Amino acid sequence: MLLQNRAIVEAKSLGWLTGSDANAPAQLLRDLNFSIAPGERVLLTGPSGSGKSTLLRALAGVLQQTETGVFSGELYVRGRAGLLLQDPANTFVAARLGGEIAFGPENLALAEPEIRSRVEACLDRVALPYGVHRATNELSGGESQRMALAGVLAMNPDLLLLDEPTSMLDELSAAKVLNAINEVLDSRPETAAIIVDHSAEPWSKLATRVLVLSAEGRLAADLPMASFLSDASAKAVHLATAFDLGYRTGKPVGTVRALVGPSGAGKTTELQKILKKLGVAEVGWVPQQAEFTVAGNTVWQSATATAKNLNLETSLASRLLTQLGLQNQLQQNPYRLSGGELRRLALVSALAHHPSHLMLDEPTVGQDAETWQAVAGVILAAKRAGVDVTLATHDAELIALADEVIEVVPAATRSAVPPRTGRVAPLAALLISMGLLGGSFAIGSVETGAIALGVEAALALMCWRILPQQKAKRFVPILIALASIWLSNALFAADGVNLQALERALVVTLRVAFFALPSVVLAGALRPAELAAALVRWCRVPARPAVAAAAALVRLEFIQWQWAAVREARRLRGFNEGHGPVARTKEFMASLFALLVQSLRSAGELAVAMQARGFAEPTAKRRTWVKF
Amino acid sequence: MNAINLASNSKSRSWRVIDFVIAAMLAVVLGVGMWAYDTFAYAPVGVLFSAVPWLAGLQFGVWTLPAIAGAMIVRRPGAALLAELIAASVEVSLGNTWGATSLYSALLQGAAVELILLVVLYRNFNLLVAALAGIAAALAEVLVYESWAYWAGTSTEFLLSYLAACMVSGAVIAGVGGWLLVRALRAAGVLGAFAK
Structure with missing residues (x-):
């Protein structure tokens, strides 16, 4: 056992080398030797690209998630490590606050009462004033980061790893997050913490020791916080660098x-x-x-x-x-x-x-x-x-x-009235539309078709209040499709165009209308994240793909926002000048590709956060599912 | 004290967290793309082909792209099915032509792609396999579903022409397109955790 003095972390000649192809800059850790004791609070700092985040991910055991590389030396971590990442927008997995904090304990397959009590305790610990039903996408950036912290704490970590936890936040929100971290660590004296940050100042009270990585990924210094702060060269100096743009507008000076x-x-x-x-x-x-x-x-x-x-x-x-x-x-x-x-x-x-x-x-x-x-x-x-x-x-x-x-x-925020989502459960909607698809076989003549559609319409009117609301324009594509199906079946019948063929085409069209029109109505009830949950609970679909699907689906709103932002950015770079269908299609595809790249980049962060919260543990396959 | 094993295990056949998450995220974005296609392009293209309706089958590949792209990236059994089902559920929840029944099409197309990958034992992910998977998805969609649901009254010639159009589209848009998309994503540096 390499472990000295009950150290919680021990690195011996730790090295990590990536970037097999010439295009990628190698991310390196070289010959790192250090150990950290239980309850110790350490600031890890160094220039951009020195491998601070890489080291933190190595300690969390998730490095091989987003990188392929070669590892050397030895690394030991005792107990459970909890990892808090920079941008909470990339790391949430659930639609509701309770589900988000419960994610880790659920993966550990803890009992439901234990999970609920942990969720309550952690919500309280990070001073979030909301109940467990609060929608995660209604939280501000600072609140989201405190939610993420609560989610990490719910795992009951022995080692807290914080990757620039306040750098994406404004001063007020950052102060609140900092406060929450301070209180958490005060109440858990045995929990060690490693904080990655560019600036030492916010952590000067909390951290007692500083590890400095060099640009080459070596350990450049390992010293007490007090000596680090007294070393003037270590402080960030905010002075604007002098540039000359190389052109002038007509104005003498800008505002x-x-x-x-x-x-x-x-x-x-x-x-x-x-x-x-x-x-x-x-x-x-x-x-x-x-x-x-x-x-x-x-x-x-x-x-x-x-x-x-x-x-x-x-x-x-x-x-x-x-x-x-x-x-x-x-x-x-x-x-x-x-x-x-x-x-x-x-x-x-x-x-x-x-x-x-x-x-x-x-x-x-x-x-x-x-x-x-x-x-x-x-x-x-x-x-x-x-x-x-x-x-x-x-x-x-x-x-x-x-x-x-x-x-x-x-x-003043005008509260928009959300569209009525109805009270049809997603799985029920799926089963009804499957039933209608099968039932459409029974339609053999124009009369039965007309009666069946009439019954459907009457049922829809009777159940109007529990059906999800659908805009009238949602029915335009299906009506066009029905017309084209009728035309194709009528004009391309086996025995040529005749009265019988027209009638047969009408029967086929009525059949399609019978299952497709209600399916368009019921689509509003197929809230994908709830559907994924229902499939796991009732149909024994494997839990992990369904959970990953739900985590990606709660980002749908965010992805729609990103789509608008990407289009705007490209328009302002002069890419939107085309008018013909070919130019517009090309631009559409370029925007979609840009959006895909953004989403897959953030998917890497999401995967790291999910794995750090137990999603790769053997228990995750039979994970608990707590409804919030 | 646990020793942390940093050795890469991307060759393993079992699913890693990143596999689930990338497949799901890819599918959500492509699902938004499919929805945009249904909403803005499907009707104009339908009008364009109204004289020769079976040509509408040339659009088929648009809806199988997530299955093939997902499989080409993740390279594990079930990736095509997972990506296709998620993409379809996004498309449906945003509002598309066919509503909930699109999920059955997704199930058929995803399963057909898995079948082709099973034949090559999930070892080959080249252009040919991608194109064949696109063709298989077209066969499954048209023969197992559309032939009786939409085209029950048409002649065999019409149905075969339509099937051929779908197969061409499956091979070109979904197969070659999916393969090219994955290559471009790799060039953009966002598939660092996946085999080349």
């Missing part, structure tokens, strides 16, 4: 406007209102999700796409790429850049067609000091070049650069 206000106040909506009024040539747009602006397969193609769409020179792109330190990665695939590099590429992509307006949405959220300096530098350079800059931000240091600060006040 920097900052839209500020609490999360959810509608800052992004305000930005989008301005964007709608501006043409592609006038504006450069950097959304919060910088990856939405990626176009093409290389950094160079992406940087120059807008300029090429507008038939402009690409020399400015080349200059900007050099200034922002991307000149050596021109042939790199943009999706393989680090988060900071991707943000800098998005800045280049937004400016390479020399627009007169630059619009930025939360440009510094989740970014390290180096990228912060690049963002601030570009804002100041844009101002000097006569470019008007509008940015939505929570970042006090960035707001300090603005000439005008505009407070966005949350609009």
Whole structure:
């Protein structure tokens, strides 16, 4: 046993090497030796790409989930590790708060009363003021992160691994998350914690020890927090880097406007209102999700796409790429850049067609000091070049650069009336429509067909209140299809066009109408996540695929939002100019592909979070299912 | 004290967490794509082919793409079926032409793709296998379901022409298209956890 002094973590010459193909930058850990005692709180820091997250995932035992690589040395972890990831939007699995927190204990196949008591206790611990039935997609970013923390705590971890848990949040929400983490750890003195963060300041009270990784993935320092803080060079210095955009608009100097206000106040909506009024040539747009602006397969193609769409020179792109330190990665695939590099590429992509307006949405959220300096530098350079800059931000240091600060006040929310979903259970809807499909065989003449449809219509009217509401336009495609089925069956009958054939075609069409029209109505009752749950409970469908399906399906709303954001970003890069069906189809497919890439990227994070909560344990195959 | 085993096990036939999640997420997005096709393209294309209605079968592959793309990425028994069923349930819940009955089509098409992969013992995932899987899905959909449900009154010539159109589409749009889609996703660097 390698274990010294009851250490909870022990790494001996730990190494990890990835990137077999030349295209992918190797993510490395080299020759790491350290051990962590129970109850110890450690900050793990280092430059972007130094392998902090990689090490954390190795400790959680989930590294091989999203990466293939070669492992060397030894790594021991005693007890259970719980992993909290950066962006809670990527990691939730359930539609309701209770189900989300219960996910881990369910995978451990604990008894239902035990799970319910853990859920209540963890909700309380992270100070979420909602009941277990609260919809997970109604929570704010900070609340979601506290929900995710509760989900990790429900596993009762001996080692808490936190991967930049506050970097995606505004100051107020971050403070609340920090508070929750502090209280949790105060109440569990034996639980060790490793926190990954760019900045030490928020963790200066909590963590007593700092591990610093070098850019090459080696352990550069292992020292007490006090000595780390007194070392001035370790502190992040927020100073804008000096840039020159290389072009000028007609204006002598631009205006920097900052839209500020609490999360959810509608800052992004305000930005989008301005964007709608501006043409592609006038504006450069950097959304919060910088990856939405990626176009093409290389950094160079992406940087120059807008300029090429507008038939402009690409020399400015080349200059900007050099200034922002991307000149050596021109042939790199943009999706393989680090988060900071991707943000800098998005800045280049937004400016390479020399627009007169630059619009930025939360440009510094989740970014390290180096990228912060690049963002601030570009804002100041844009101002000097006569470019008007509008940015939505929570970042006090960035707001300090603005000439005008505009407070966005949350609009009074009109509560939209949700469409009636009806009270037909998903499985019942499926069975009814299957029954109708089989029953349609009984229709042998126009008379029986007409009677059957009449009975259906009468039943529908009688059950009107429990049926899901469907918009009239939902019936347009099926009516067109029915017409085409009648035509095909009438015109292409075996014995040519005659009266008998017309009648037979009508019978076939009535049959299809008999099972298809109710199926369109009942589709509204097939809420996919509930259907997956019902299939597991009643039809003994294997639990894990159904749970994974449900986790992907709760993202449907988010995916629809992403779809709109991708379309907007591509329009503002000049990709939407085509009008003919061929051009529109091409653009549709390019957008769908971009959306697919985004979703599969976040799927990697989701898989890591699910595995860290016991989804790969042998118990998950006979997991408990608690209804919330 | 547990030693953490970091050795990669992507060659194993059993399902990893990432396999489930990628198959499901791929299917949800492609399901949205299928819904968009039903909503915006299905009617105009139908009108375009109204003189020769069996040509409408050329659209068939659009609805089998999730099964083939899912199988080509995950390469495990059941991936095609899982992806196709999830995609169809998304399509249905957003509102499509056929409502709940689309799930039976999905079941048939997914099972047909699995059958072809079973024949090659889940060892071969090349272009030819993808195209054959698309053709198999067309045969299952038309012969097992549509022939009696939609085309009971038509002549054999019509049905065979329609079947041929579906098979071509299954091979080209779903088979070759699915294979190309997976290749492009690999190039975009989002399939790092999967075999090449």
